[in-house]
Amino acid sequence: MTAAILSIGTELTRGEIVNTNASWLAAELTAMGFEVLEAATVDDDPGRIGNALMRLAGTCSVIVATGGLGPTTDDLTTAAVAAAMGVEVVRDGGAIEAIRRRFESAGRTMSPSNEKQADFPRGAEVLPNPVGSAPGFAVAIGSCRAFFLPGVPREMKRMFTDQVVPRIAKLAPNLTFQTRLKTFGLPESVVGERLAGIESAFPGVRLGYRAHFPEIEVKVHATSASLAEARALADGASTEVRARLGDVLYGDGDDTFAEVVGRALRTRGFRLAVAESCTGGLLGHLITAEPASDYFVADVVTYANGAKTRLLGVSEDVLRGHGAVSAEVAAAMAEGVRRVCGVEIAVAITGIAGPSGAAPNKPIGLVYWAVAHPGGTIVRDRIFNGDRQQIQTFASYAALSLVRDVCLGKVV
Amino acid sequence: MTAAILSIGTELTRGEIVNTNASWLAAELTAMGFEVLEAATVDDDPGRIGNALMRLAGTCSVIVATGGLGPTTDDLTTAAVAAAMGVEVVRDGGAIEAIRRRFESAGRTMSPSNEKQADFPRGAEVLPNPVGSAPGFAVAIGSCRAFFLPGVPREMKRMFTDQVVPRIAKLAPNLTFQTRLKTFGLPESVVGERLAGIESAFPGVRLGYRAHFPEIEVKVHATSASLAEARALADGASTEVRARLGDVLYGDGDDTFAEVVGRALRTRGFRLAVAESCTGGLLGHLITAEPASDYFVADVVTYANGAKTRLLGVSEDVLRGHGAVSAEVAAAMAEGVRRVCGVEIAVAITGIAGPSGAAPNKPIGLVYWAVAHPGGTIVRDRIFNGDRQQIQTFASYAALSLVRDVCLGKVV
Numbered sequence: 072m073t074a075a076i077l078s079i080g081t082e083l084t085r086g087e088i089v090n091t092n093a094s095w096l097a098a099e100l101t102a103m104g105f106e107v108l109e110a111a112t113v114d115d116d117p118g119r120i121g122n123a124l125m126r127l128a129g130t131c132s133v134i135v136a137t138g139g140l141g142p143t144t145d146d147l148t149t150a151a152v153a154a155a156m157g158v159e160v161v162r163d164g165g166a167i168e169a170i171r172r173r174f175e176s177a178g179r180t181m182s183p184s185n186e187k188q189a190d191f192p193r194g195a196e197v198l199p200n201p202v203g204s205a206p207g208f209a210v211a212i213g214s215c216r217a218f219f220l221p222g223v224p225r226e227m228k229r230m231f232t233d234q235v236v237p238r239i240a241k242l243a244p245n246l247t248f249q250t251r252l253k254t255f256g257l258p259e260s261v262v263g264e265r266l267a268g269i270e271s272a273f274p275g276v277r278l279g280y281r282a283h284f285p286e287i288e289v290k291v292h293a294t295s296a297s298l299a300e301a302r303a304l305a306d307g308a309s310t311e312v313r314a315r316l317g318d319v320l321y322g323d324g325d326d327t328f329a330e331v332v333g334r335a336l337r338t339r340g341f342r343l344a345v346a347e348s349c350t351g352g353l354l355g356h357l358i359t360a361e362p363a364s365d366y367f368v369a370d371v372v373t374y375a376n377g378a379k380t381r382l383l384g385v386s387e388d389v390l391r392g393h394g395a396v397s398a399e400v401a402a403a404m405a406e407g408v409r410r411v412c413g414v415e416i417a418v419a420i421t422g423i424a425g426p427s428g429a430a431p432n433k434p435i436g437l438v439y440w441a442v443a444h445p446g447g448t449i450v451r452d453r454i455f456n457g458d459r460q461q462i463q464t465f466a467s468y469a470a471l472s473l474v475r476d477v478c479l480g481k482v483v
Numbered sequence: 484m485t486a487a488i489l490s491i492g493t494e495l496t497r498g499e500i501v502n503t504n505a506s507w508l509a510a511e512l513t514a515m516g517f518e519v520l521e522a523a524t525v526d527d528d529p530g531r532i533g534n535a536l537m538r539l540a541g542t543c544s545v546i547v548a549t550g551g552l553g554p555t556t557d558d559l560t561t562a563a564v565a566a567a568m569g570v571e572v573v574r575d576g577g578a579i580e581a582i583r584r585r586f587e588s589a590g591r592t593m594s595p596s597n598e599k600q601a602d603f604p605r606g607a608e609v610l611p612n613p614v615g616s617a618p619g620f621a622v623a624i625g626s627c628r629a630f631f632l633p634g635v636p637r638e639m640k641r642m643f644t645d646q647v648v649p650r651i652a653k654l655a656p657n658l659t660f661q662t663r664l665k666t667f668g669l670p671e672s673v674v675g676e677r678l679a680g681i682e683s684a685f686p687g688v689r690l691g692y693r694a695h696f697p698e699i700e701v702k703v704h705a706t707s708a709s710l711a712e713a714r715a716l717a718d719g720a721s722t723e724v725r726a727r728l729g730d731v732l733y734g735d736g737d738d739t740f741a742e743v744v745g746r747a748l749r750t751r752g753f754r755l756a757v758a759e760s761c762t763g764g765l766l767g768h769l770i771t772a773e774p775a776s777d778y779f780v781a782d783v784v785t786y787a788n789g790a791k792t793r794l795l796g797v798s799e800d801v802l803r804g805h806g807a808v809s810a811e812v813a814a815a816m817a818e819g820v821r822r823v824c825g826v827e828i829a830v831a832i833t834g835i836a837g838p839s840g841a842a843p844n845k846p847i848g849l850v851y852w853a854v855a856h857p858g859g860t861i862v863r864d865r866i867f868n869g870d871r872q873q874i875q876t877f878a879s880y881a882a883l884s885l886v887r888d889v890c891l892g893k894v895v
Contacts, residue, residue, distance in 0.1 A: 086509030355764025371794065374779050
């Protein structure tokens with residue numbers, strides 16, 4: 072069953088606010104089993120509101136519209152809908168009373184402009200608003216049911232859940248199931264190539280890709296004759312996706328990379344210490360975005376060379392001889408922070424995040440990272456591409472990845 | 484002059500991500516003087532992409548479309564545009580070479596699926612992408628110019644600015660001028676109340692507010708008979724906005740809060756050291772998001788209590804007597820990191836970011852922060868509202884704000 076979203080408001084077409092209502096409604100409708108074909112946003116222009124409404128009503132079974140139901144002169148949705156449908160606007164006595172009671176119960180006086188909020192296209196069904204002054208309404212346009220809700224997110228969400236969902240639930244047979252899988256380590260193009268042919272091998276399955284630097288999320292979306300069949304289809308295709316991606320696939324759904332690394336550390340009973348230079352605290356921030364106090368002990372960000380010596384005991388000779396951006400300093404930082412924190416495993420990063428700081432044979436993007444663990448110290452290096460933020464992010468992920476590999480016994 | 488935005492992607496119509504691209508583009512086009520009539524979002528369906536394109540081309544002078552230019556099978560924009568225009572898809576040799584060079588300079592091999600990103604509708608103008616693998620393109624549909632950009636926000640923004648703006652600037656009678664001012668420290672409603680009446684005092688000026696937690700950006704948008712007049716109008720209103728907001732207003736346009744604090748430190752010739760606990764590295768990350776090596780020395784994230792003692796010399800008695808989340812420990816952390824780093828000024832944060840960890844009289848959100856400087860040590864505390872990420876972010880900003888106040892001599 073198909074649905075569309077219509078967002079109304081010049082504050083949206085001018086970009087003054089982000090349209091979070093549309094994404095919230097899209098996710099709710101999708102979860103109910105609707106296929107959302109379009110989300111249209113128009114300014115507070117009665118002609119464009121009406122045109123968009125009639126166009127969407129011709130292609131979809133359900134429209135959820137938001138905005139333009141307020142008391143001020145730029146709230147034009149009701150008039151636009153009535154004009155597009157060729158009916159008059161009528162004032163609803165019951166709705167006026169409900170608005171008046173709402174104001175009185177808040178100890179305020181209803182102003183004359185609020186009476187406008189009791190206007191509806193003739194024949195519309197009034198949808199009460201328990202959390203604000205603007206009621207909504209529903210109309211039928213041909214075989215399409217269109218619902219009009221306030222633009223205030225809190226009111227819109229409550230009214231969608233209480234008023235709209237019960238009226239459309241039986242239209243949507245929930246026949247879709249989606250699995251999300253998260254990867255790190257390959258570019259989107261290569262992930263896509265590894266998964267080539269899965270859609271034809273599993274009819275009813277569509278793969279989607281979403282890049283959230285430096286991760287690629289793979290969505291396995293299955294549609295079938297029943298929800299149970301869709302779930303089984305998604306599970307089958309997901310198993311194939313997992314087999315093809317192997318280690319690149321690090322987690323499901325809402326896992327974060329740092330959480331997955333944290334689980335590997337917990338399994339080994341390892342406490343972690345971190346030393347950073349060019350990443351400036353980002354690695355610690357990624358680790359502590361979720362609770363981590365059971366394994367994370369400390370992160371020493373030694374931005375200046377003197378701090379590497381004072382705080383981590385990196386020898387001045389090593390710093391002078393090899394430079395701060397070197398395999399030797401990365402190893403000394405990891406070993407130093409492991410020693411001063413008294414932990415089982417430590418990871419360190421040193422590099423050049425740019426935009427300045429390049430030296431002969433040391434280009435921007437050159438990063439060394441090291442893990443010191445009970446079995447020894449491992450150093451890796453790479454020249455990362457991108458801007459400062461991307462280099463910092465990729466370096467932090469690479470360091471976490473090496474910690475995970477050591478915990479899992481993949482690197483010794 | 485009229486414009487429309489076309490966002491392409493099933494991840495949008497399913498509500499998996501919020502469409503921040505559309506709001507960013509709407510704001511940019513509005514600031515250039517375009518009237519944005521509609522922002523349409525469609526799924527990755529060639530028919531709906533083509534229909535939306537042709538419909539918008541019939542009503543607008545400029546269309547900016549995003550998404551669907553990647554290397555995977557769900558990227559269908561190019562084929563859809565070609566089909567809608569009745570032209571074939573052709574592969575561009577120059578674009579293939581540019582993509583290949585981009586991969587080679589990153590030390591990677593271009594995969595065959597990336598060649599698809601060199602496909603364009605016949606007759607299209609190729610728009611190079613300096614920051615990603617997917618080039619964009621431009622086509623003319625009747626009197627409408629349509630631009631197709633990648634959906635990755637960083638790439639889209641760069642290509643809009645570099646490639647689209649020069650091609651459409653002369654279409655927009657630029658009679659508008661916008662000033663952006665950045666604030667930290669007051670909620671949006673209070674910022675709005677402080678600025679009440681400015682729009683009526685300055686006819687032609689509209690104020691916009693954009694919340695980017697924990698900051699509020701105020702946009703002063705002026706329209707007049709000429710660009711020079713609009714600029715003068717925006718300047719006049721901005722002066723009034725500055726006067727009313729005072730210290731809450733910390734910078735202009737693209738300033739970040741950490742950069743402004745960095746400027747205050749440089750003015751005093753102070754080097755900064757940081758100690759963190761509940762913020763886990765976020766404060767260091769905010770400071771090092773821009774180059775900071777001339778003033779930033781080190782950040783010691785002591786997540787475990789033992790690390791506070793080992794690394795910063797916080798006495799075990801103080802930790803036991805007052806708890807890790809206390810004014811005494813915040814002060815001892817700031818003084819400790821100032822001493823071990825040998826710097827002029829140091830800032831420390833300790834608190835409870837949640838979701839667990841509350842103790843009697845120490846609720847989630849309780850944070851202490853301290854600045855140790857040549858004149859002594861200052862401690863502040865507050866119970867922040869919100870989730871873990873919001874508490875960490877607000878605490879980091881509060882600590883930076885205290886550093887700035889000390890540098891500017893506002894707190895002693």
